[in-house]
Amino acid sequence: MSEEAAARPGNLLANLPQNVPEELTEILASGSGLRVERIVSTGHRSPDDFWYDQHEREWVLLLQGAATLQFADPPESIDLIPGDHVDIAAHRRHRVESTSATEPTVWLAVFYQD
């Protein structure tokens, strides 16, 4: 056996804030046309009548907590539990209808291009 150094990797679920004034966004990896982010929500939701309308595609995975995503055209609501993932087409309007009020909600978002 070779001599090996011990190392601790980063952890997306450790040391979560219990209450932040705004959603907490951290870029985990980025490359050509690609960005991986962790987003922590503590009860946050999109303002009424606000819609995200993004030029990038977004693949999103719920890691912890709970959330409801709302989509326009066609109207659709999706309740998310840990492990759930959704691929959001560019310019498909969507908003965060709700996130858990009782524990931090942790999202993994991969923004990418066709």
Add this chain to the structure above:
Amino acid sequence: MSEEAAARPGNLLANLPQNVPEELTEILASGSGLRVERIVSTGHRSPDDFWYDQHEREWVLLLQGAATLQFADPPESIDLIPGDHVDIAAHRRHRVESTSATEPTVWLAVFYQD
């Protein structure tokens, strides 16, 4: 309120196989220079003296189970628990030293380019 259809998204942790002869790989999203995969291991490890040597970068997140990644140059071993993530540079040789023998290990791997 508009009338909204109910929908269930895919879930990366549901209906996991308990024992598969080879690691199970599923492409979840792909785009320009980008591929997101779920990999399920049930006790799998890389063969002795086998090293992955990839032309793409790989950002990997352990979602469930446990694993040890081994790296060459410099030699390093990293134990992974759920939530742990590691960014592996292109051509940094690595192998899976072990995955949990008692439950399925679920990886999320994002292959991308600088």
